[in-house]
Amino acid sequence: MKAGIFEPLKFRPFRSLFGAQLFSDLGNWLDFIALQVIVAYHWGLDETAIAAVIIVLGLPWVIIGPFASVFVDRLPKKQMMIICLFLRIMFVGGLFFAPNLYILLLFVFLKGTVAAIYDPARQSMIRFTVHDNHLPEAVTLSQLSVNTMKIIGPALGGGVIALFGAKSPFLFEAAGFFIAILILLTLPNMDEKEMNADIKSEKKNRGNGNYWKELLDGIKHISYTPLLKSSVILSSVAFFIIFLYDGLFVFIAQNLGFTEGNFGLLISAVGLGSVVGSLLMGNWTHWKRKPIHLMSSALLFSGSLIIVMGLGSMEIVNLPALAWVIGAFFLGFMGSGESVPYGFILQSETPKQMMGRVSAAATSLQTFSMLIAPAMGSLLAKWLGVSFVLIGAGGATCLLGAIVLIFIVRRINDQKDIQEKQFQA
Structure with a gap:
């Protein structure tokens, strides 16, 4: 009988991990609107200040996450995640009381730093909480949480601001992190024996446990694992292309005839599409045999x-x-066809004891792409116009998907030729 997307929730450890992730992801997106409202409306600052907030949000994932990931792999994951959530509550308090942009940016950076440590630990724990045959469903559920909270978080944050004031989302965010801590406390320690055995085995293999060697091992693992390397490069380039036009989406919507009142429909349709796509992929997991095929087809x-x-x-x-809204829905739907297979490849192609380092290195590359793309997109928009940037980004996305598909087909044909020659010999 075919397992459904919710099958991993039958396992108590994964249920605790996933429950904590729901509240953690919600907390991540609750303050998304609040930060922009405070900077733009309360302090009357310009686009440069908003850009600074977005850049500082992403920086820890590039410059802190990879270096901290060695300790993520060494230390107990459950305790580390709980400590990270406590620190996030403290830093959210700092955001609540921040008197100016500079103090706000400091706490945005600190909160981002803790998040960049928390997420690799959470990624590592997935493999210890479900059997490998339930990994596609577990990864899809994890991605479903991210996609759903991207919709619910900002919408809920906007509603909370309207009811209780601009800084109120920070209080709800802190409460969400506290609930996540309570849920994580129910996570059994059943994985510790296996985790310790894996760590001891790796220590024996690597000798003295040199920090820099361990850090490089995570990067080397990506470069020496063809499927993982292909998926990381593919997703990083795709992220770069997406963020070329992401910041220009509001201007594109204006050109398509959307007003301030119905612009939200377009954004909501993208989010809804990604949720529906994740649900479908969680119930139909045949793609796990050819995940790169699906990623490249979705890009096309x-x-x-x-x-x-x-x-x-x-x-x-x-x-x-309505047609543009439906198009936006399918854009989100295809987005899940890229993100879910990537998450599965990351988990299935990485040893449990290296998950933190490999996850952080991959995320660092993706976030770097996301940080430099908006500035380039803005410059191209001023030079060529918003419409040409969008068409160029779409063409580059198609080209990327086509190149990967052609490469895969050629590789399959080469393998067939080798097999035929061996058979004839």
Whole structure:
């Protein structure tokens, strides 16, 4: 009988881990609107200040996460996650009382640093809480939490601001992290024997346990594992292309005829599409045999949708608002066709005891792509115009998907030729 997406929740350890993730992910997105409202409306600062907040949010994932990941792999994951959540509550308190932009940026950086340590630890724990045959469903549930909270978090944050004031989301965020701590306390320690055995085995293999050697081992593992290396490069380039136009989406929506009142429909449709896509992939897991095929095919389809939106922005293609909303839904739907297989490859192609280092190194590369892309997108928009940036991004997405698919097909044909020659010999 085929296992459904919720099958991993039958295991108590994963249930505790996933429950904590729900509240942690919600906390991550609750303050997304609050930070921008405080900076832009309360302090009257310009776009540069907003950009500074976004950059400082991402920096820890690039410059702290990879270096801290060695300790993530060495230390007990459950205790580390609980400590990280306590620290996040403290830093959210700092955001609540921040009197100016500089203090705000300091606490944004500190909160991001703890998040960059928490997430690799959580990724590591997934493998210890479910059997390998339930890994696709577990990874999909994890991605479903991220995608769902991207929708619920900002919407809830906006509602809380309207009811209780601009800084109130920080209080709800802190409460969410506290609930996550309570749930994590129910996580059994059943994995510790296996974890300690893995760590001891790796220590024996690596000799003296040199910090820099351990750090490089995580990077080397990515470069020496073809499927993992391909997925990391593919997702990083895809993230770069997406964030070229992501910050310009509001201007694209204006060109498509959306007003302030219904612009939110477009964003919500993307989020809803990613949730539906994750649910579908969790119940249909045949893709796990060929995850790169799915990632590259999803890029081809999403690139085509982006090109059509770019042509719509130039008024070459004229469609009603509902059609653009449906297009945005499928854009999100295809996005899950990239993110879920990537998460599965990351988990399945990495030894348990190296998960923290490999996850942090991969995330660092992706976040770096995401940080430099908006500035480049903004410059290109000023030079070429928003519509041309969108069409260019769509074309690059299609090209990326096509190149990977062609490479895969050629590789399969080469393998067939080798097998035929061996058979004839």
